[in-house]
Amino acid sequence: TAVAAATVTATTLGAISAASYLIPGATINADRAALVTCTAAGDGATSDWVALAAGSYNTHLVLNSGERTGALSGDVQVSIDELRTDGNIYGIATVEVAGFSGARAIDVTYKTSPGSAVRARVVSNSGGGATFYLGKLTHGKIVEHPASLNHGTHVLLGDSWFASGFLMTHLQARLPLATFINAGVSGNRASQLLTRFGTDVAPTGANFVWVMCGTNDYYADVTASLFEQQINQVTGLIQGIGAQPINWTASVGDALYAVAPYERLTVSRQYAAEVNYHAHTASPNGIGAKYRSANLSANAVSIPAGGSVVLGVTPGKTYLQAFLKNLFTSAGGLNIWVGYASIIDTTTLVDQSTFASAAEIKNTILTRADTAPRYVVVVAYNPSGSPIVTSMVADIAWVQA
Structure with a gap:
């Protein structure tokens, strides 16, 4: 679901697009954050109501608890x-969050009744003025609870976090009836876990496989999407031998790393925000989708001499820059503008990119400076003295405002 959608009592709600250590979301994962400004205790913001089937759920929220008036921790x-x-309306779960130490992930677990809807509500506990930041919010259904861990064979599959042995020592102390096999290899990435799974894990008869990976991946510039694909392949292999996978998320990257590729905090936060360890995929255009795909077309449209015509428009507005995956127009002699408009016309178009017609355009970021909610619009302009008839197909990736 979206970030905060409504205010609670005397609250000011503002959008934030800048990326910094203190602000969750923003440009790291193509989501915006919200700045919530409060004047009294109980002020805050809520999400939209979401209808959920009865069952157990976990709501995951990225936030920064901010600060109170007087530079005190939020x-x-x-x-x-x-x-x-x-x-x-009933309050069914609550978590207190305090401190001003940057963005953090909060999980709230609860059960819902048949036919009900839920929302998240975040309010200030401070009697005076306060500010805090809200980022991405997701509701996840809990479909499986872990079995009792204090038995059977446990394999620790991962990188140096496991290879060092200190995590296994702690697990052995907590689970004394279980047998542990350390299959950690320093420097390993997810692709290497896949390669050695057949020799290091499959023959062990494991009941549980703990997976710790990701640090070496983001230091090697492996994208979050590729890492997610590989780690979910590992999960599939674990389930294939009848064992239960237990994933540890990737570690926090170094903000002051001294050698190339230097700062790794940002990419590690992208791993934390983007990687889904449960092998579930959202519908490309459905609830929970980040980028939607707009397939646009126009057939035999006459562009008057010296005039312009809208050939296509996304079905909704976006705050963010869009991505032109493909565009082709059949006739030459035209200028094709792809930009952002507050209404579906050519007069409010801003930040437009210009392309020559009759040429295929691929994989182009449609940059923008304006951050108001606008449609992505494709316009054909005819600079000649005679009408030109053209057809168009385009595929644009965009984020719903």
Whole structure:
């Protein structure tokens, strides 16, 4: 679901697109953050109501609890409200978050009733003025609970975090009836876990396989999407031998790393925000999708001499820059503008990119300076003295405002 959608009492809600250590979301993962400014305790923001099937859920929220007036550390309350079929609203789960130490991930676990809807509510606990930041919010259904861990064979598959042995020592102390096999190899990436799974894990008869990986991947500039694909292949292999996978998320990168590729904090945060360890994929254009795909077309449109015509437009507005995956127009002699417009016309077009017609354009970022919600619009302009008839096909990736 989207970040904060409504305010609670005397609250000011503002959008933030800048990326910094203190601000969750923003340009790291093509999501925006919200700055919540409060004047009294109980002020805050809520998400939209979302209808969920009855069951167990985990709501995951990235936030920064901010600060109170006087540069004191922030203190907020994250709650889950349930709207039941009788019209009553109940608070069914609460987590307190305090401190001003950058963005963090908060998880709230709860159960819902049949036919109900839920929302997240984040309010300030401070009596005076306060500010805090809200980032990406997701609701996930819990479909499986771990079995009792204190038995069977446990394999630790991963990199130096396991190879060093200190994590296994702690696990052995907590699970004394279990047998542990350390299959950690320093420097390993997810692709190498896949390569050695057949020799290091499959023959062990493992009941549980703990996976710790990612640090070496982002230091090697492996993209978050490729890492997610590979780590979910590992999960599939574990399930294929009848064992239960237990994933550790990637470690936090060094903000002051002294050798190339230098700063790794940003990319490690991208791993944290983007990687789905549960092998579930969102519909390309459905709820939970980040980038939507707009397939646009126009057939035999006459462009008047010295005039311009809208050939296509996305079905909604976006705050962010779009990505032109493909565009082709059949007739030459035209200028093709792809830009951002507040209404579906050519007069409000801003930040437009210009392309020659009758040439295939691929994989182009449609940069923009303006950050108002706007449609992505494709326009054909005819600079000649005679009408030109053209057809067009385009595929544009965009993020719903």
